[in-house]
Amino acid sequence: MLEKLESIKQDFLDQINKAKDLEMVKEIEVAFFGRKGEFTNILKSIKDVSQESRKEFGQKANELKKELFETLRKQL
Secondary structure: OHHHHHHHHHHHHHHHHHOOOHHHHHHHHHHHHOOOOHHHHHHHHHHHOOHHHHHHHHHHHHHHHHHHHHHHHHHO
16 A cells, blocks of 8 residues: 555656646646545545554655645645
């Protein structure tokens, strides 16, 4: 599951770097963090994992989310 997070991170960064305007950045944000976004979906999927793994994954996910939102802020 951590590999999936890394994959999402790389995909996000690739798309942000290719974004040409603010509207594209907003669309990318929704695609990853919106109600049905990739990042949101992976967080929902951790309910099927052991509590210890869920805690570790949650910490990694929060760190990643902060990093990606910082990247978004720089683009805006």
